[in-house]
Amino acid sequence: MTEVLIPPRQLLLSRRLWIASCVAGLVAVIFRLADRRGLNDMLGQLAPQLTLGQVDGAVNLAVVMTVALRLGVIALFWWLSTRTVQGVEWARVVLTVLGGMSVGLGLLGVLGLVAGSAATVVAQLGIIQVTLSVVVFGLDVAALAMMFHPNSRAYFIGVRRTRPGNTPA
Template identity: 35%
Template sequence: MTDLPAYPSSSSDQPAERAGVLERPGTITGAFWAFVAATAVGVVAAVLLLFSKDALVDAARRANGQNAQQLTDAQIDQAATIAITMGVAIALVVALLHLLFAFKLRAGRNWARIVLTVLTALQVLSLLFGQGTVIGYASAVCGVVGVVLSFLPESSRYIAESKTVR
């Protein structure tokens, strides 16, 4: 005679939907891995940014020659170091958030699907209106694949059903 609620045992004969666990479709799994791949490619781009300091310093020196107020070489070097450090830090924070949203999508959260769609759209727009790199395009392609997979009918059904289970 305990006051503890009775939970279904793991060996119950109930279907997965009735036990509170949904069968995740392959489209959601594919979307999850596409977003993880997009994030991994973005992290690779951030790591490569660490090795581009010389190019950034050279560009800053060329631009410095055109300014009326001249900066010293030490100031240019320091500014490049700060810019690269901040760029890598921001890229890593964005990557961690991107992974969080991918895991939430995998768990059936519609808001995560919307956030990932907006982030991918912003990434594609930045490539269209800015200078893109091969790594940037690869990351965007992975993101677009993830968005498409996350809006297929099986994915939408999973997200709708996961809302009712919660």
């Protein structure tokens, strides 16, 4: 008879934090994409040879592709965090790498706020974008921390011991 291990609450919380971070990122993208006029103007400046119809079509494609990509990221993080809660070690490693990259980029953003003029950054990006970026950064840090909490680590060790073919650590 194999022992049934229950994931610790820290690992379950980590899963919720990963998903919340992805959803907050989707909200940030939606707010950014809501400024169609700004997107049209930006693309018109980058490629002045395009007609208005071509610019509008390119912006439509960019919006659809960006939202689809974000939904794919949410699905990936949902799947990886679910596998992590099931005690799958490689999923925790992948989440660590992806989360670490997100935290690193978030840290660069926070340093940019501190080093530069915060008012200028907020004026360029908007208070909602800056706030959502800080929220995503905080959620990612917390999710990583909960994934490596001592109770979570003990759970992974326990799962490793109960899986057939594994030797105790």
